[in-house]
Amino acid sequence: MSDLDRVLSRIDSDFDASLDRLFDLLRIKSISTDPAFKGDCRAAADWLAAELSALGIVSEVRDTTGHPMVVGHHKDGAKSGPHVLFYGHYDVQPVDPLDLWERDPFDPAVITREDGSKIIVARGAADDKGQLMTFVEAARAWIKETGGLPVPVTILLEGEEESGSPSLHPFLEANKDELSCDLALVCDTGMWDRSTPAITTMLRGLVGEEITVTAANRDLHSGAFGGAARNPIHVLATILDGLHDDKGRVTLPHFYDGVIDMPADVTALWEKLGFDHQTFLGGVGLKDPAGETDRTALEQIWTRPTCEVNGIWGGYNGAGFKTVIPSQAHAKVSFRLVGDQDPDQVRLAFRTYVREHLPSDCSVSFSKHGGSPALRLDFDSPELAKGRKALSDEWECEAALIGCGGSIPIVGDFKTMLGMDSMLVGFGLDDDKVHSPNEKYEMTSYHKGIRSWARILDELSRD
Numbered sequence: 001m002s003d004l005d006r007v008l009s010r011i012d013s014d015f016d017a018s019l020d021r022l023f024d025l026l027r028i029k030s031i032s033t034d035p036a037f038k039g040d041c042r043a044a045a046d047w048l049a050a051e052l053s054a055l056g057i058v059s060e061v062r063d064t065t066g067h068p069m070v071v072g073h074h075k076d077g078a079k080s081g082p083h084v085l086f087y088g089h090y091d092v093q094p095v096d097p098l099d100l101w102e103r104d105p106f107d108p109a110v111i112t113r114e115d116g117s118k119i120i121v122a123r124g125a126a127d128d129k130g131q132l133m134t135f136v137e138a139a140r141a142w143i144k145e146t147g148g149l150p151v152p153v154t155i156l157l158e159g160e161e162e163s164g165s166p167s168l169h170p171f172l173e174a175n176k177d178e179l180s181c182d183l184a185l186v187c188d189t190g191m192w193d194r195s196t197p198a199i200t201t202m203l204r205g206l207v208g209e210e211i212t213v214t215a216a217n218r219d220l221h222s223g224a225f226g227g228a229a230r231n232p233i234h235v236l237a238t239i240l241d242g243l244h245d246d247k248g249r250v251t252l253p254h255f256y257d258g259v260i261d262m263p264a265d266v267t268a269l270w271e272k273l274g275f276d277h278q279t280f281l282g283g284v285g286l287k288d289p290a291g292e293t294d295r296t297a298l299e300q301i302w303t304r305p306t307c308e309v310n311g312i313w314g315g316y317n318g319a320g321f322k323t324v325i326p327s328q329a330h331a332k333v334s335f336r337l338v339g340d341q342d343p344d345q346v347r348l349a350f351r352t353y354v355r356e357h358l359p360s361d362c363s364v365s366f367s368k369h370g371g372s373p374a375l376r377l378d379f380d381s382p383e384l385a386k387g388r389k390a391l392s393d394e395w396e397c398e399a400a401l402i403g404c405g406g407s408i409p410i411v412g413d414f415k416t417m418l419g420m421d422s423m424l425v426g427f428g429l430d431d432d433k434v435h436s437p438n439e440k441y442e443m444t445s446y447h448k449g450i451r452s453w454a455r456i457l458d459e460l461s462r463d
């Protein structure tokens with residue numbers, strides 16, 4: 001029996017314990033964006049560092065000005081191959097609206113569906129605790145079964161990915177030598193579908209802006225002042241409405257500078273995947289692609305930039321009714337970027353547009369929430385071919401090369417700051433409800449995800 005076969009059998013026989021360990025991590029409420037959960041974020045980092053160290057991956061919790069990093073190394077005993085940096089994030093998104101959860105988001109459970117398939121339900125099950133644990137458990141099986149890992153491994157787990165990774169950039173800068181490896185492995189993306197594994201070769205970038213429009217110096221009676229007084233909610237709504245034209249295009253000047261049309265060989269590959277927008281949108285209760293009218297839904301999510309309002313508030317939102325003209329109105333707006341679009345330029349264009357469209361008696365303030373460019377990864381690298389082979393062997397189906405509408409801001413810094421390419425392999429599915437109530441991870445994603453990493457590590461060690 002080969003080392004790999006023994007490792008794979010161990011993964012199978014140890015799977016219940018792997019699940020218990022994931023559950024321990026899922027119970028920790030590591031919501032990075034909410035200061036009330038600061039201690040929980042540290043607890044998640046402590047838990048991970050202790051797990052890794054117990055395995056022989058010597059790990060530390062490193063402080064930052066935000067939530068801590070976990071860094072571990074296992075370089076001894078590796079036969080050959082590239083030194084890889086595995087990256088994942090232990091932080092999760094807030095759970096609201098809590099009343100839409102069918103169970104406590106931090107009390108993970110296995111649910112068996114009508115067709116007999118099983119899912120793990122909890123906040124972070126898919127994004128990203130279940131995914132990062134696929135790698136940890138694969139490493140465990142290698143170490144327990146053979147005494148080492150096939151290639152030298154460094155592990156970097158952060159706790160601020162869901163808040164735009166503000167501490168990671170300075171952390172990479174300060175620890176360049178320690179963290180510069182030959183290749184980054186990232187497990188925070190999805191499969192093409194339930195049975196088709198995938199490597200993601202494109203991620204969108206992201207610019208986040210919070211905006212506050214202020215009119216009168218206090219809230220006003222809408223009878224006493226209505227008609228005469230400027231209403232900042234109306235002003236904000238009009239400005240936000242003007243961000244798109246009737247073809248669904250973003251109206252900011254030069255917004256599409258740097259947007260690149262996909263080469264024909266890439267679109268040909270994608271066409272073969274047979275994307276069906278009715279199934280994709282039907283799964284969330286929709287039917288018509290709503291963005292740019294001349295683009296398919298797959299283009300819209302993978303290759304086109306967007307502007308979305310993620311939140312809007314102001315005035316009276318409580319029970320009953322209050323006749324008020326508020327002093328202020330607020331919104332959170334984000335832009336997904338593709339190609340070579342420049343996050344700073346997009347932010348500036350947005351702020352300029354808002355200021356130019358602000359009527360008299362109004363002022364505006366902005367606050368910045370992260371900015372990262374889009375990313376395209378090399379289609380032809382030998383590592384990608386090895387990753388593809390390992391995935392195809394495990395899933396008995398050729399691994400697809402796909403795009404991703406989401407963002408993982410730090411992957412760009414791996415390249416620009418550490419000179420390192422990334423390979424993005426993940427086992428999430430479109431219906432995992434990431435960032436939503438009742439988030440889940442398929443049991444097969446967890447189990448075969450662990451087996452996939454075991455195979456990828458083996459494959460990377462081969463000539």
Ligand code: BES
Binds near residue numbers: 128
């Ligand atoms: N895991 C996701 C990225 C992702 C989303 C992959 C959808 C595949 C499909 C990641 O954790 C995430 O949600 N990133 C945020 C980044 C932001 C908050 C800075 C995103 O894309 O909104």
Ligand code: ZN
Binds near residue numbers: 089127128161188
């Ligand atoms: Zn994630």
